[in-house]
Amino acid sequence: MEDIAYSVQEVKEKIVQTFSDVIFDDDKMEVRRLYMTADRSILFELCKFMKNDLGFCHCSLVSGVDRCDRFQTVYHITSYASNITAEIVVDLPHDEPEVDSITPLWGGANWHERETFDMFGIIFKNHPNLKRLLLPEDYKFFPMRKDCPEGGR
Amino acid sequence: MYLDLWNLVGGLIHWLMVDVIGEILNWLHLYGLADWLGSSGVLHILTIIVVGLIILVVGMLVSITLIWQDRKMLGRFMDRVGTQVGPFGLFQNFADALKVLVKEYIIPDAADRLIYPLAPILIIGLSMAMFVTIPYSQGFYMSNSDLSVILTLAILAVVPFAVLMGGWASNNKYTLIGGMRAAAQTCAYEVPLLLSVASVVVLTGSMNFMDIVAFQYENTWLVIPLIIGFIVFLVSIIAEVERVPFDLPEAEAELVEGWQTEYGGMRFGLIMMSQYARSFVGASLIVLLFFGGWHGPFADYIPAGIWFVVKVFLVFILFVWAWAAFPRIRTDQILDLCWKRLLPLAAINLFIAVFFKTMGWF
């Protein structure tokens, strides 16, 4: 794999050329950061493109957020060659929280996706081993959802 | 200067049986009983029992002191104080022994009811049986057999089977693996051990500790011609008694406590005791075979037995030092070391011994 260093602007342009409906958050201007929002249908293709063509070789974090009306999965993906960390936010409907797994691309996302499933009940399709990880296997609820009661109430 | 244990105890028994109890029985007109108690057979058996008890107690005391030396010196090697109960921490072992004595007596559900309690008894019994063959001086010994070297090593070779029994009977994966390792390791290290002993036997022409020590007194300490043999013997005996760096069977990082995992309370205490008893025997073997036994300077003032024990303590320093300085090495490496390094060295050493003997230098 060629290690070509791109600037943030170049990465943006290349993504826009291939994926027209990715929305960039241009309000946040920080060095070595890239913020974008993508639809869940193109997430896997976008990640594959970023990994294979733009050199984003490291998946830092996959986390879930419960926005009450919708779920979000947030991906932090890093390129070692160009030192850019990209943040991809994907919205999921509350009644059907399903998204493609990126574990086939980055092995490092494996346990992050399992944990997100564990805590939020978000289903990652094509995940090799989507089971409870931190919580016991017989739990019936997903504790990090905002509607989960706290303190036994 | 030495103590003649057999004569002393024999005289004491004779005095007690004939001059005290015999007189009393005669006064009571029980002449038959007095004669029977005063007969040479009964006196001899009583003497054997008392001498055996004395040897056992002395051996235990030396072993306990070795535990103290181990813990105290390890502490000093590691920049800490070590044992602290009593003067110089000498009573720490007795406190610990008291602790394990009052512990509960547990047999795991899955364990074999017969073999599980039997294994520690076998191990401690075998370890103490080796005290029998070790002479402390010309007069302070239990047995003076012409084959005492072979007898000691034979008993040493039986211990791994007891260990394997214990590990298997505990019915636990850690203990099973630990027992297997112990058996493999100790069986492998028998070979270089015996070869280096063979070189001593070749040079001295005897398998009796008395003759070997006398030979060293007349000529020189065998560590000088047989320095390679000494190194091989030292490494092998450390492996035999399962101390760091060869404590794989109980490798606590991966196998919890190895084959002794399921043993608790006094059984653990016995196993612990047996290890130091074997260390004592190992160190004594080194002293007897390579360091001139109980001979030392100022023989007129310092009894031979004291010299022997002092030398054992000095040799044991090597054991402690190895513990403080080395990590544990791996199963395959341990066997590599045995077959690829120690065995050729032991063979070379044997050739050297044969060479010296044929040249008539010794």
Add this chain to the structure above:
Amino acid sequence: MAEMWINMGPQHPMTHGLWNMRIKVDGETITDAEPVIGYLHRGWEKMVENRLYPQIIPMADRLCYGSAFTWSHVYCMAVEKLMDIEVPERAQYIRAMSDELQRIGNHLMWLAAIGTDLGNLTMFLYATRDREMFLDLFTSLTGARMTYNYCRVGGVRNDSPPNWTRDLVRTLDYFEKRLKEYDMLVDQSKLFRMRMEGLGYMSAKDCINAGITGPVLRASGVKQDLRHNDPYEIYEELDWNICTHDDCDTWARYRVRMMEMQESVNIVRDILKKMPESGPIRVKPPRAAPVGTAMARMEDPRGESLMYLVGDGTDKPYRLSVRSPLYVIISASPQLLKGYRIADVPSILGMLDVCVGEMDR
């Protein structure tokens, strides 16, 4: 012997905490492995959703008892990003200095643990004793030995105490001598090297794909250190080198950590030279954070730690998500273990520097 599963944990001397490494062995050879975690899961991420922003700092300390400062530091950086606060320069220097001292302390704790893993208690006691020197330094700086509660949103709690520089330089001088002694005790010992060389091989490509970061990644020859590649605080202004090693095995991991301790000493010396003599150490943060998201990441002693923070305009975070470097490394541990022996398990896993607090959160 047939293949069998062995539980190494949750109560096991190898694990350094409460987790379970299930390994499948064929004789002594490992054919499969499966980490089981969650025994120490405290619901940290749920708990912080009901705490005020300053109340979370001591909780962040408790993510890992070994490197408490770096965790509260990364949390404070995330909140500062969200609230858009500029930290005074002297506070940045103090934070970087504490980071490096914490790194040394944490690596010494790892060195102590690896000593017992390899079966040598001497190394454990030597390293623990040296760590005590750094804990003393932290005590004089923050008032606590392990969980400091020292970092603040907008700076640090207090300035360095009187005679701080003198004590620090003395400790560093002493510690550099001790590092040479470790070199003589371990690096030049054939037996120690036999236990470490050639174990747990993982190539750079596999490491990157598995998400492994920190010393383990650098031991595979990747020049990747967030202090250099994504500099935070004042690391851009300091001279130092990234420590890497090309062997990809546990020996390389050992060497990288030892070199990092030396490098941290150099960084602290450099910081002492460049640090402003006086100045403000803290700005007052607002009570509530604005609506929005923020992300901060830094080089923890174990790798890349990252916090993703969602604010909803109140004084409590809406969501705080933590990337623990060890969590990802442990997820890749089966690849490290396969094909090696039971006796290598403590050696391989010990080199990862396991701390269950941050792994389970």
